[in-house]
Amino acid sequence: MCEHIEKKFGDVIAVNDFNVEIKDKEFVVIVGPSGCGKSTSLRMIAGLERQTAGNIYIGDQLVSDKPPRDRNIAMVFQNYALYPHMNVYDNIAFALKLRNLPSDEIDRKVKEAAEILGITGYLQRKPKELSGGQRQRVALGRSIVREPEVFLMDEPLSNLDAKLRVQMRAEIAKLQARLGITTIYVTHDQVEAMTMADRIIVMKDGIIQQIADPQTLYDHPANQFVASFIGTPPMNFIACQLQKREDGFHLVNPVVDVIVPAAWSEKIASYEGQPVTLGVRPENICPSSLEKDQASAIVDLVEVLGSETLVNVRIGEDMAIIKAAPEYKPAWGDAVELHFDMEKAHLFNKESGIVII
Amino acid sequence: MTNESLLSKILWGGLVVLVLIPFFFPFLWILSASFKTQAQIVAMPPVWVFTPTLENYARVFVEQDFGRFLLNSSIIAVGSTLLSLVIGLPAAYTISRYKQNSIGVFILLARLMPGISYLIPWYILFSKLRMIDTFSALIASHMLVGLPLIVWIMVNYFDGLPHELEEAAQVDGCTLQGAFFKIVLPLSGPGIITASTLSFLFSWNNFMFSLVLSAEETKTLPIAVYNFVSYADVSWGPVMAATVVIIAPAIILTMVFQRYVIKGLTMGAVKG
Numbered sequence: 289m290c291e292h293i294e295k296k297f298g299d300v301i302a303v304n305d306f307n308v309e310i311k312d313k314e315f316v317v318i319v320g321p322s323g324c325g326k327s328t329s330l331r332m333i334a335g336l337e338r339q340t341a342g343n344i345y346i347g348d349q350l351v352s353d354k355p356p357r358d359r360n361i362a363m364v365f366q367n368y369a370l371y372p373h374m375n376v377y378d379n380i381a382f383a384l385k386l387r388n389l390p391s392d393e394i395d396r397k398v399k400e401a402a403e404i405l406g407i408t409g410y411l412q413r414k415p416k417e418l419s420g421g422q423r424q425r426v427a428l429g430r431s432i433v434r435e436p437e438v439f440l441m442d443e444p445l446s447n448l449d450a451k452l453r454v455q456m457r458a459e460i461a462k463l464q465a466r467l468g469i470t471t472i473y474v475t476h477d478q479v480e481a482m483t484m485a486d487r488i489i490v491m492k493d494g495i496i497q498q499i500a501d502p503q504t505l506y507d508h509p510a511n512q513f514v515a516s517f518i519g520t521p522p523m524n525f526i527a528c529q530l531q532k533r534e535d536g537f538h539l540v541n542p543v544v545d546v547i548v549p550a551a552w553s554e555k556i557a558s559y560e561g562q563p564v565t566l567g568v569r570p571e572n573i574c575p576s577s578l579e580k581d582q583a584s585a586i587v588d589l590v591e592v593l594g595s596e597t598l599v600n601v602r603i604g605e606d607m608a609i610i611k612a613a614p615e616y617k618p619a620w621g622d623a624v625e626l627h628f629d630m631e632k633a634h635l636f637n638k639e640s641g642i643v644i645i
Numbered sequence: 646m647t648n649e650s651l652l653s654k655i656l657w658g659g660l661v662v663l664v665l666i667p668f669f670f671p672f673l674w675i676l677s678a679s680f681k682t683q684a685q686i687v688a689m690p691p692v693w694v695f696t697p698t699l700e701n702y703a704r705v706f707v708e709q710d711f712g713r714f715l716l717n718s719s720i721i722a723v724g725s726t727l728l729s730l731v732i733g734l735p736a737a738y739t740i741s742r743y744k745q746n747s748i749g750v751f752i753l754l755a756r757l758m759p760g761i762s763y764l765i766p767w768y769i770l771f772s773k774l775r776m777i778d779t780f781s782a783l784i785a786s787h788m789l790v791g792l793p794l795i796v797w798i799m800v801n802y803f804d805g806l807p808h809e810l811e812e813a814a815q816v817d818g819c820t821l822q823g824a825f826f827k828i829v830l831p832l833s834g835p836g837i838i839t840a841s842t843l844s845f846l847f848s849w850n851n852f853m854f855s856l857v858l859s860a861e862e863t864k865t866l867p868i869a870v871y872n873f874v875s876y877a878d879v880s881w882g883p884v885m886a887a888t889v890v891i892i893a894p895a896i897i898l899t900m901v902f903q904r905y906v907i908k909g910l911t912m913g914a915v916k917g
Contacts, residue, residue: 336812357818369809373831383817430817 293342319481320491362431366443370415377411401433439471512641524608526566543584543604567634573610581625678885701886714869722848725787737799756793778860786854791844802836839905866891
């Protein structure tokens, strides 16, 4: 549990009020852009950075003042941090030797960990003789052999190529499920977060934006930043004015006129006449066959993926991406009409970015 | 084409030989002179073919007890290097990891001050402490050269080691000190060899501090050479033999560790 953790470097607040309770065996991912404070938060949990305020508990134990070696945690670093002067066996056994375990027990545990990770054949090699994926497995082996209370992983897949990253993602997720160890995983890649996590902590500028499971984050983002960060391609944002007309509320700008679902009326009433931001995901916008529909746009770029077509369009002053059927291939510069699935759309406060709907 | 490349190779080889002659010739001269008689050394034109004699070495080691001076130089050079390592390695590590640049610059300043400016204060200090002509005084004075050198080289070296290694060691169960001894030091071999070699050589070759602070008990090799210089004449043969005794360990050490020394000297230039 992290209780209102803060970290200041001089006057700069790197992490502000980091407050979360993580359940036993849970796989939690901290995600956010570079410099958002996610690694700093992880390092404070590890004890490698000292928090300037707040408390950290692992299990029932208050560990805020304890050094890393007394926290019963294991950590996997972005560049693996394998000891170059030791072979794979000694790298994995290092922590066990420090605890003065008998050598036959060390041998058994190391071989067990190597078996789980498929690195039994590499035990006598030095790290420099291994590939990136193999080194990553050794780093994982070094962590699991200790049977810690918590795994901490700091962007462990960032240095791998795309294909290997996909493979290792699945392996880490399966490993965690098999071993049942609480895991806190840091990444800047929202796809990793969405595919691996039980819950995701989204951070920006040192502040937690939202904590929720992947589907909730996707369907109900708390603010515009979360909405734009989660999902590929990202959510589209269209600046509009909220107007009240006889038939209900309308979201309006020079090229857009969308009637708002009746269910929204109560929540949005106080924003009447104000600028707001409409957020719609690419799969919830479709080209319309009508002569005039909710929005008029100009095609800017067409990306054919085979299974679908991504069309970049200009809606007035805003750019948007729509996911269309693979047969839909408009030409650059074509004028198109668009229809929004308003049941799945969101409305954001233009100034604060906080979600209204 | 072949003629041209052959010509350019000959010219290049000639140029290399020309450049190397000023460097190698003195060593070869000293070595050959150490096996010549006085008459052969001063002969003009120079004698290139001669029967070598060990008379000069006999005079050096038997008459002048050079073995003792060799031992003195060794004790002081090894002692000052080891002590500088014991103090300098942890100091360099702390300066590197905790970014204590001002302390690093302060230590370097000691190295930049002219050594001669320390001599009078040291003489007064060590006289009062009755430490003139003791190994302690000489080792301490030689550390003025060795310690900043070791700190300066090792700060750069530690800067190049990834911090994550020590962090991983701490997470695995090491204390900070444990991580330093079990992970950082074993990985610092090349840097330590470089720094130690340079510190040893500076101490081994040092003339000025030994001249002022040593006497009969702790006389070192560079001082002892002057035993062969008198008002009447210079016994060139023994001087050459003594010089060979002085420079041989330095040359051997440099040849063995040259790749580390070159890397260590250029490391600062590359990293900036």
